[in-house]
Amino acid sequence: MKKLIRVRTIRNKLTIPNFFLFGLATLILILSVGAVTPLQTNVASSNLELMSNTTNLASIQTKGRLEGLKTQMLNSWQEEARQKGVFQEIPKRFQGVTLNAVKPNNHKKIIALTFDDGPWPKYTEQILDILKANNVKGTFFVIGRNMKNLPEVGKRIVNDGHTIANHTWHHWYHRLSPRVAANEIDATEEIIYKTTGVRTNLFRPPGGVLGNGPAAYARSKNYSVIMWSADSNDYKRPAVPRLLGNVMRNSKPGGIVLMHDGGGDRQSTVQALPEMIKRFKQQGYQFVTIPEMLEIEDKQMQAIAVKLN
Numbered sequence: 314m315k316k317l318i319r320v321r322t323i324r325n326k327l328t329i330p331n332f333f334l335f336g337l338a339t340l341i342l343i344l345s346v347g348a349v350t351p352l353q354t355n356v357a358s359s360n361l362e363l364m365s366n367t368t369n370l371a372s373i374q375t376k377g378r379l380e381g382l383k384t385q386m387l388n389s390w391q392e393e394a395r396q397k398g399v400f401q402e403i404p405k406r407f408q409g410v411t412l413n414a415v416k417p418n419n420h421k422k423i424i425a426l427t428f429d430d431g432p433w434p435k436y437t438e439q440i441l442d443i444l445k446a447n448n449v450k451g452t453f454f455v456i457g458r459n460m461k462n463l464p465e466v467g468k469r470i471v472n473d474g475h476t477i478a479n480h481t482w483h484h485w486y487h488r489l490s491p492r493v494a495a496n497e498i499d500a501t502e503e504i505i506y507k508t509t510g511v512r513t514n515l516f517r518p519p520g521g522v523l524g525n526g527p528a529a530y531a532r533s534k535n536y537s538v539i540m541w542s543a544d545s546n547d548y549k550r551p552a553v554p555r556l557l558g559n560v561m562r563n564s565k566p567g568g569i570v571l572m573h574d575g576g577g578d579r580q581s582t583v584q585a586l587p588e589m590i591k592r593f594k595q596q597g598y599q600f601v602t603i604p605e606m607l608e609i610e611d612k613q614m615q616a617i618a619v620k621l622n
């Protein structure tokens with residue numbers, strides 16, 4: 314009701330062109346808020362609707378122009394998000410499959426750092442700080458209920474340019490009924506989308522358990538199920554040299570490193586990460602997110618297919 318009254322008051326004070334400008338400015342404001350938090354888009358649209366309906370002066374033509382402008386701006390936001398890598402597009406050949414590494418041509422030194430079980434107080438942001446300082450992008454498999462508790466940290470993962478992915482809502486290991494398994498995936502997908510605007514189709518099963526329901530459901534929804542090839546064993550909180558050894562010893566071109574930013578005390582991981590990045594860089598590795606890794610692999614396989622034809 315408050316909004317209705319405000320709009321009417323303003324309308325009385327303003328001339329027609331001014332009101333149009335005011336509407337345009339409000340629209341731009343609404344759209345920019347919507348762009349930052351897509352969760353708000355529906356609310357923003359209904360506000361827009363409300364304004365149009367209560368404004369006799371806004372002709373159908375103006376409404377059409379505003380809608381056109383809105384579409385244009387949303388498209389450019391989507392394009393920008395695509396360029397930033399916020400939109401995840403997994404190549405078709407990897408949809409519905411499970412993998413733990415890729416095999417790059419000529420042993421091209423690419424490696425993916427992955428972090429599970431966040432967002433988590435303190436540690437997730439410390440890891441984000443380290444990645445930022447080293448200009449490294451990683452992949453975060455988040456837990457739905459943690460996203461609900463720490464949405465701002467979840468948003469930062471995406472805003473910093475990392476890939477966010479699905480790690481179920483509750484992190485259960487036991488056998489789940491098909492309905493519960495589906496909900497574990499769908500509810501997490503939804504909260505990631507509502508919080509960050511990213512619709513993910515990457516899944517990592519808690520504990521790497523593939524046979525208890527969620528992984529099968531994820532594959533049926535064309536998710537890629539992403540395992541790992543180098544386990545840091547960081548959940549055991551090893552001393553830093555041991556953690557580094559676990560990772561470096563098992564790493565290879567096209568490998569996927571498993572670490573944790575949440576789920577408990579992650580000091581070891583935070584302490585080991587800068588040195589780990591340094592060592593990989595010294596060895597000539599390039600850090601990629603999982604979607605980037607899959608894209609590289611996809612192009613390579615396309616090239617092979619062309620050769621065979």
Ligand SMILES: [Zn+2]
Pocket residue numbers: 429430480484518519520
């Ligand atoms: Zn986990």
